[in-house]
Amino acid sequence: MESRGFLGKAGELIVSNEGGIKYESRLPLWLRIFLFPWAFLCIPFVLFYLDSARSVDWADLPVFEVIFATFGFLIFPLCFSGLILWFVLFGASVDLRLDSRSREATLQRKSLFRNNITRYPLAALQIFKVELEADYPTYDAAIVTLRMPDGVKVKIGCFFRDEEAKYWVKQIRKCIDAAS
Structure with missing residues (x-):
């Protein structure tokens, strides 16, 4: 051949x-090391979400704003960070x-x-x-x-x-x- x-x-x-x-x-080690800190990008978003949840008037709940905040500041950042963490730990060569x-x-x-x-x-x-x-x-x-x-x-x-x-x-x- x-x-x-x-x-x-x-x-x-x-x-x-x-x-x-x-x-x-x-999948080089330098790429894993570079991506690892990005896995913790969700922390400020989750803290902001928890802080905002304390200040919500639960008697007059703004439904669409709560749904948007839940997806934008909790679910999406956690999924993104989880995906990066999985790639860093389990991505295969x-x-x-x-x-x-x-x-x-x-x-x-x-x-x-x-x-x-x-x-x-x-x-x-x-x-x-x-x-x-x-x-x-x-x-x-x-x-x-x-x-x-x-x-x-x-x-x-x-x-x-x-x-x-x-x-x-x-x-x-x-x-x-x-x-x-």
Whole structure:
């Protein structure tokens, strides 16, 4: 197989050699550290909401203002902060190796608190979806989605042009066909 090397888009890497294909998608530690303080952005909003709740005349309740304040100063900030905190703590880096020699696909998902390694028969791997810029004009890059036998999907979006995505789809198909 021909080696195309580093495609380098947003921390993603795809490489092929005689033994198969390797794909890596990294979630760097510096991004986790940068986002962590933003998880506490909700605190001033919640304190403002609690302070405002004490000054409300509960005998003549302004219903729409209370609903707006509850969503705007309590629910939305808590959801936003929870989403960022989940991403920081549980956002996973992905390593996928398609080894045509051993006829297996190895998927490794790493986060701060867990490291899952799953092995699949390579012949059972599917190219689930190929989304090209030409087919979807709103996309800024091509995306190839692979589906593992247990339903786990891996999105590969490190392609700058549709031709690169088509090339790698052919390489992945060759690797899968060699295992069949």
